Amino acid sequence: YFYIFRAIDEDRKTKYKAAVKIQRWFRACRVRAYLRNLSKMAILIQKWWRGYLRRKHFREIVERAYFIKKLKFYNEMAVRIQKMWRGYYVRKYIHNFYALKKYLKAVSVNNQLVRSELQEYAEMKENEEKMKDLAKKEKEKKYQARKMHYLLSTEQIPGIYNSPFRKSPDPMELLLRKSKPLTHRKQQLKSPFADELYDWLTCKKPPAFVTALPLLPADRQKPQGPFRDPAEVLRQRYKPLEPTLRVRESMNSPQARAREATRRQEWRNPIHNNEFLPFSSYHKNDEKYEPSLCKSGKYGREAYGTKYFREVYPKKWIADKDFETLFSSIVLFEKFGKTYSSTGQIV
């Protein structure tokens, strides 16, 4: 019996376990199917939702894409227009090829002009130089001819340049015939002052003050008229200046300034105005009153000093008469004083 009950019990347990297994399995299947359904539903919902969202966005995307396409198209067209415009503008204004060509041609024409003008200028300058040289040579030749005047041919003896075997005289001979002989005096013609000043500019020579009296020619005719002795005149004219030490010093030198101070003092300080004179009686004659020239004279004003100024020394006259104006050199001056009034009488 125990083994039958155990067997029945075990049998019952296994059946129980099998039933549990089957139920378990079935329930799992159901649950699985349920979950599957759930996920299917979820997927469906999500699918529809996402599709809806995307379709909404898609419209925006399409609009945007369309917009971009349009923009690109416009850009391209704009680029085309700008390209054409810029090419035209640059070619016409900035890098204008034809204008450049014209300009270069103009430059070369201008250059030609300038070159030709400069050439002319240079030629003119050369010609001037040549003319100057020629003129100088001519002058030299003439000077030489004048110096060698003695080589001229005479009636009897033919000169060097006029050989009898020649058909016609040498041009030098003709020059000699034309030229005036040089005199001695021409040697001194160059004024000493011109050299002197030039030398002073470069400080090469100190000034040669005029110390020598110019010589007069021996056969000079004595001039007509009451002239002084020429030697006397020259001596007076060329007398060298010998100023005193006080005069030589300049006004502004320190010694002069020092003297100035004492002079001012002396002017300020004296007790009385009369100058001190050592021998008072010696100077008495000098204090004689001298009437002025305007008021003195026999019957009033004297004519000399106002009406005429010349002093006359008849003893010194060479001839008997004074100067006479035979005819006046300047006619206008004859009328001086005679036109309107009778003042200004000429003695």
Added chain:
Amino acid sequence: NSGVVCLLRPLLLDVVPSIRQTTALALGRLADYDVVVAEAIVKAGILPQLICALPEENRYYKKTAAFVLRAIAKHSPQLAQAIVQCGALEVLVICLEDFDPGVKEGASWAFGYIARHNPELSQAVVDAGAVPLLVLCIQEPEIALKRIAASTLSDISKHSPELAQTVVDAGAIAHLAQMIPNPDAKLKRQVLSALSQIAKHSVDLAELVVEAEIFPVVLTCLKDSDEYVKKNGATLIREIAKHTPELSQLIVNSGAVAAVIDCIGSCRGTVRLPGIMTLGYVAAHSENLSMAVIVSKGIPPLCVCLIEEHEDHIKAAAAWALGQIGRHSAEHARHVAVANVLSTLLDIYVDTRSSEDLKMKASRFAKKALKNILQKCTYLPALEPLLHEAPPNIMKHIIGQFSKVLPHDSKARRLFVTTGGLKKVQEIKAEPGSLLQEYINTINNCYPEEIVR
């Protein structure tokens, strides 16, 4: 000579004026001859005695005193400084106001020698108020005085723009411009140099000089028979041209470029240098201007200069000018190349490169010019001779140019092969990956395989 100065010193204060004059003359001549004597004179303190009573003396003394000052100042800046410190400038200004033209000349000559050394001394001269008096001196009728006043103004204005502005403010430009047509050659030299020193500092000053209507007149100076007048005229044009393209345009329009080119052709030596630099400056500003230079037949004289001249700096200047002309575009480079000048440039570069330590200017400029021209040159017949002789750094430019032109031009390809250029290219060894190798590859790709082998 040590005793002489001490002996002469008491004679300067002598009572008799002609002794004072002759003493001053002696001092002047001694100082003129020798620097040591000049320094001795300054050290012995003679200068204050010389100038103390100067305003009251007669004109011969003033002239001699100015002569002494000038003789001392010409040797060195320190001596000139010593003269300025003695207060000589005021006295010289008083001499400038004198009536006698010889005195004025001596005073302005002294000013010129003082101002020549450095800007501070020039400033001192200007501060003493000399400039308006010098401008008055220029208007005087004596030619010697005009010359010296012009040279003094030139010395003053050469140092700095402010000094040049001071000279301009005194109204110097108009008078200087009026004197350009004068026939005296030395006067023209000084006037042109003064104007060029004024114009060189800034655009405004250059424009002021141009406004004084110098232009057609200056060209006659370029045809003068005196070399230095031509040189100074070319210098003036150069100083004006170098500032802006507009001024260069003005110069081209007035035909000055042709005159400068003729001037270069007719001179020899350093006299050509400013003319060459003028052409370089004009061409450097823009390509139209450089085309104008080419059209005015500027390239042949430059080539002649490059070949003939022996001096380094003239060659350098000519090379630079050619570089400036050729670097703008292919057309310009072609004109330069046609004149067969590239081989000369290469010779100069290679020739002096052998002595690396010398670093001569000519070679540097020749190299830059070559590089600039080669980068634009597409005229192959001129490039081929260079292919055979060029050093590696030039070679890469040449090959580069070939590689740019050959792919497009079949006739050129044929010529290249027949003249043996392709062979030469194969002989060049270049590192793979370098630019040179790329160029060589490009050239080789233009030809079928058998020929390349």
